[in-house]
Structures are given as C-alpha cells and as structure tokens.
Amino acid sequence: MVKFRRLSTSRWWNNRKSWIIILFFLILLIVRLSKTFIFRDVYYFITKPFWPGEYQQEILRKSINQELNIKLNQLEKDNLRLRQLLDLQNFSEANKLNSSVISRNTGSWWKKILLNKGSQNGVSTGDAVIGPGGLIGIVENTSKLTSSVQLLTAPNSKVGVWNQRANLHGLLIGVGTKTPKLFFYSKNADIQIGDYILSSPASTILPPNIPIGIIQSIDNESKPNTIATVQLTAKQEAIDWVQIFRMRF
Amino acid sequence: MKFYLHQYLSLISFLIIPLVIFWNPSWLSLMGYQAYWPIFWLLPWALIHGPFKSMLVGFLLGFILDTINADFYTQIPGLMICGFWFGKIGRLNQFNNRPLHFGLTGAIGSLICGVIYFCQMVVKLLLENSPLWLFSYGVQNIFAQVFLTSLLAPVFCKWLYFWFSKKYKLKI
Numbered sequence: 001m002v003k004f005r006r007l008s009t010s011r012w013w014n015n016r017k018s019w020i021i022i023l024f025f026l027i028l029l030i031v032r033l034s035k036t037f038i039f040r041d042v043y044y045f046i047t048k049p050f051w052p053g054e055y056q057q058e059i060l061r062k063s064i065n066q067e068l069n070i071k072l073n074q075l076e077k078d079n080l081r082l083r084q085l086l087d088l089q090n091f092s093e094a095n096k097l098n099s100s101v102i103s104r105n106t107g108s109w110w111k112k113i114l115l116n117k118g119s120q121n122g123v124s125t126g127d128a129v130i131g132p133g134g135l136i137g138i139v140e141n142t143s144k145l146t147s148s149v150q151l152l153t154a155p156n157s158k159v160g161v162w163n164q165r166a167n168l169h170g171l172l173i174g175v176g177t178k179t180p181k182l183f184f185y186s187k188n189a190d191i192q193i194g195d196y197i198l199s200s201p202a203s204t205i206l207p208p209n210i211p212i213g214i215i216q217s218i219d220n221e222s223k224p225n226t227i228a229t230v231q232l233t234a235k236q237e238a239i240d241w242v243q244i245f246r247m248r249f
Numbered sequence: 250m251k252f253y254l255h256q257y258l259s260l261i262s263f264l265i266i267p268l269v270i271f272w273n274p275s276w277l278s279l280m281g282y283q284a285y286w287p288i289f290w291l292l293p294w295a296l297i298h299g300p301f302k303s304m305l306v307g308f309l310l311g312f313i314l315d316t317i318n319a320d321f322y323t324q325i326p327g328l329m330i331c332g333f334w335f336g337k338i339g340r341l342n343q344f345n346n347r348p349l350h351f352g353l354t355g356a357i358g359s360l361i362c363g364v365i366y367f368c369q370m371v372v373k374l375l376l377e378n379s380p381l382w383l384f385s386y387g388v389q390n391i392f393a394q395v396f397l398t399s400l401l402a403p404v405f406c407k408w409l410y411f412w413f414s415k416k417y418k419l420k421i
Contacts, residue, residue, distance in 0.1 A: 103271040107281025109366060109390060110318045114271060141319055148319070155370065155383055156321065176386030237281055 083208075097121060097244040102146070106237045111154035111174065113137070113236070117244060118145045126205065128245040133234030134211035135159075135199060136242065147244070151236050152180055152212070161212055162200040166190040169200060172212065172230060179216060182228040189226040191215060197230055207245045258412055259294060266290055266310070267317055277401065282393035284401050285359040287314060287328060292335050292355055292402065293410035296344055300336030307332030322369040327362030334358070346410065348403030355402030356395050363391035 012018045103114035117123050119142045127139040129149045137151040138159070150157055157174035161182065168191065171183045184191065195215045199206040213230040220226070269286050277284065287310050295303035310332075311325030318324075335358065338344045344354070367387040374381055 103273060105270075105273050105283075107278060108283055108394070109322075110320065112318075155386075175382040176390070181382065 095246045097123065097246060098241065099123075099147075099244055100241050101239060104237070106151065106153070111151040111157075111176070111236075112140070113149045113151065113239075113242075115139075115147045115149060115242065115244065116145070118142045118147050120144050122246055123147045123244055124246070127247050128199075128206045128210070129242050130207075130210060130245060131234040131236070131239040131242045134213070134232070135206065136232075136234045136236050136239065138206075139244065149242075152232060153178060153236065159206065159212075160200050160203055161197045163189075163191055163195050163215075164198055165192070165195050170197075170228075172197070178236075179229045179231055180213075182215070182230045184226040184228070187224055187226060191218060191226065191228060193218060205247070207247075262290055262409060262412075263294075263306075263310075267313060270314070270317065277397075279393055279397055282390065282397065284397035285362060285394050287311075287324075288331065288355050288358045288362070288398055289402060289405040290409065291328065291332055292351065292358060292406045293413050295332050295335035296339035296410060297413050298336065299340050300333045303332035303336035304329050305332075321373060322366055324362060324366060327365040330361055330365070331358040334361075346407065348407060351406040351410075352399045352403045355406060356399030359395045359398035360391065363394050367391060 097117055099115040099117040101113050102116045105112050105114075113129075113136075115123075115129070123139060123142050125139055125141055127147075128135060129137050129139060135152065137149040137154075137157070140148045140150040142148070152159060152172065152174055153176065154174045155176045157172075157180070159172045161170050161172045162168070163170065163184075166189065168184055168186075168189055170185070170189075172180050173183065174180045182197065193215055197212045197215065199208060199210040199212060201208040211233050213232040215228045216231040217229045218226065219228065266286055273283055291303065291307060291310060294306065298306075307328035307330075308325055311323065311328040314324050314328075335354065338354070344350060367390075370383055370387060371381065374383060
C-alpha cells in the first residue's frame with residue numbers, strides 16, 4: 001500500500017499569498033473600525049509645520065491688545081476730562097510708586113506691613129497702597145526710608161467704598177479677621193452676594209474705582225444698617241510688591 | 250572681643266527684639282500668628298535681675314514696642330506686671346531651669362499681656378458703642394500667641410538665661 005503524504009507547501013498557512021490577503025483584509029477592518037483616526041493623526045503630524053494658526057493667532061492677539069489699549073486710553077482720557085469737569089480728584093501714572101514689602105505682620109494684633117519707600121521718595125501719611133488684586137491699605141506713618149501701612153483688615157481701619165452695581169456708598173471696617181465688615185447706611189440696601197466693592201469714585205482720600213473685594217455674605221438681621229462681610233481681592237499675606245498712590249491735590 | 254560680647258549681651262539681645270518683631274519669621278509662626286517675642290527676653294533677664302529692675306525694663310520694652318506699633322492701646326502694663334512677677338520668682342528661688350518651667354511661665358506671661366491688651370480694645374469698643382466683633386478674633390489671637398510662646402520659650406529663654414547668668418557670674 002502506498003501512503004499518500006501531502007506536501008507541506010500545499011497547506012494554506014504555508015502560502016505567503018494567503019497571508020498577504022488576510023493582512024490586507026485586516027487592515028481594511030482596522031480602517032473601518034477606527035473610523036480613519038490613524039489617517040487623521042498622521043495627517044495632523046504631517047501638516048503641523050504648515051498650519052497658519054500659531055503665527056496668525058499671535059498677530060490676532062497683538063491686534064486685540066492694541067485695540068483694547070486704544071480703547072483703554074480713550075476711556076481714561078474721557079474719565080479724566082469728566083472728573084475735571086466735576087472737579088474730582090485726578091490720578092496719573094506719575095503718582096504711582098512701586099515698592100516692596102520688607103516686613104509683614106498680618107496675623108497678630110497689628111495688621112501692618114512695612115514698605116521700603118519712605119518720605120525720601122515722596123510717600124506721605126494717607127497714601128493708598130495697592131497690591132495685585134486691589135487696595136490693601138493706607139500709609140499710616142513714614143520714616144525717611146520706610147513707610148508703615150495699616151491693612152484693611154486692621155481693627156481700626158475705616159474706608160469709604162462703593163457698590164458699583166447698586167450705586168451705593170458704604171463704610172468698610174476692619175475687624176481683625178481676613179473678612180472686613182461693610183456697613184451700608186440704609187436698611188434693605190439693594191446688595192447681593194458676589195457684588196464688587198470698589199473705592200468710591202467721589203473719594204478724596206482714595207484713588208477712584210480701585211477694586212477692594214467681593215460681598216461674601218449679608219446679615220439681614222442687623223438693624224438699623226445693612227451689614228455685609230467682604231472677601232478682599234488682594235491677598236495681604238502673600239503680597240511682595242505693591243504700588244503706592246501718592247495723594248496729591 | 251568675647252569679654253565685650255558678654256558685657257553687652259543683654260543690650261544687644263534687647264535691641265534685637267524689635268528687629269525680630271519686624272522680621273516676623275513665617276517658619277516660627279502658626280497660621281500667620283506669631284509668638285510674643287518680648288517675653289523670651291524679659292523672662293530670663295528678670296529671673297537674674299529681680300522684680301524692680303525688671304519692672305522698669307518692662308516699661309522700657311513696652312514703650313519701644315508701642316512706638317513701633319503706633320496703636321491706641323499699650324503693651325506697657327502687661328510687660329511691667331510680667332517683669333515684676335518673673336523677677337519675684339527669680340528672687341524667691343522658686344524657679345528651676347527646667348524647659349517645662351520656662352514654657353509654662355512664658356505662656357502665663359504671654360496670656361497676661363494678651364488679656365490686658367485685649368481688655369483695652371474691648372473697653373474702647375464699649376465706649377464707642379461698637380459691636381464686639383473683635384471678641385472671637387481677640388480670643389483666637391491670645392490662644393495662638395500663648396501656644397506659640399509656650400512652645401518656643403524653653404528654647405529661647407533657656408539659651409538666653411544661660412548667657413545672661415554667665416555674664417552675671419563674670420561680673421561678680
């Protein structure tokens with residue numbers, strides 16, 4: 001009896017062509033299932049150097065900044081003109097003085113900071129001190145080289161403020177904690193949580209429209225005034241550089 | 250040089266107190282609160298020099314600190330009482346130099362000064378008919394100050410006591 005034995009080359013898995021066909025169909029399947037994400041990603045990397053975006057975005061950003069600067073200058077000029085008409089206090093860049101904080105005492109009885117600019121640099125008692133975020137305090141006294149600033153959180157601090165939305169004036173009083181109390185002179189004042197508090201535009205003590213804080217809570221039980229708690233926008237315990245607004249009349 | 254340093258160590262360390270208050274090292278403070286620094290100097294000095302001298306030095310120290318802080322309230326009475334009391338303990342030999350003793354005495358001294366200072370605030374508010382919002386802030390401040398002072402007093406007071414007593418012995 002003759003034994004028939006199949007040659008190994010005759011099996012399909014030993015055939016190269018069959019594997020190529022399988023691979024081809026497999027690729028088609030992957031392409032179908034992946035919804036061509038591979039192609040899209042490859043296209044992304046190939047075309048990346050030729051995109052118009054990066055450079056054009058920069059141009060766009062610059063032009064928007066330019067436009068905003070022009071608008072800001074125009075508004076400042078208008079503001080200055082109107083303030084002159086109303087005979088209110090004026091401030092210019094020349095009145096600003098940069099200073100660094102050399103001593104900070106924000107957590108004990110005395111809420112004060114010490115700045116490295118004094119009477120020698122033209123700083124005087126009553127000047128407003130502004131940090132990143134807004135007003136932080138008022139110069140209490142000066143030496144030749146330094147000036148001491150009473151913070152808005154200090155128990156003796158009292159500052160006139162303005163609620164922009166409701167067009168209401170109030171008095172911000174420091175109570176030692178991080179959140180000073182805000183007194184409005186009328187009961188049922190139209191104030192809401194989240195309202196911005198600014199320095200009064202008619203103030204002769206502070207520069208106008210400087211951000212101070214945000215109303216955190218309102219005490220409706222209080223009589224006869226409306227009293228609110230204010231979260232200050234400037235973080236006094238973390239400020240290293242400030243601007244002193246020299247008050248000149 | 251060493252002799253001079255011993256001679257003027259009390260004066261030098263006394264003059265350093267306002268500088269440390271200005272410096273207010275954040276790594277020695279707790280949530281922004283700092284220890285009552287004058288106690289660290291006054292306690293060891295008073296233990297050696299007795300009640301009356303210490304009361305006068307307490308007055309001087311309070312006067313300098315009041316000038317620094319330029320406030321409505323004064324630290325003089327608290328520091329004078331503490332100076333007298335610390336000096337009295339030293340004179341009566343009721344003080345042993347254990348760290349716990351330094352910590353406890355410093356904490357009580359800090360409490361006395363804090364309470365006297367806070368009472369002045371409360372009296373002013375009552376006279377002005379203002380609401381007592383400062384109450385919780387004051388109590389929190391006193392507790393933080395007492396805690397930190399008691400924690401650091403064994404280190405600073407013991408070290409200064411060692412130096413002051415060494416100088417005192419040299420003088421004798």
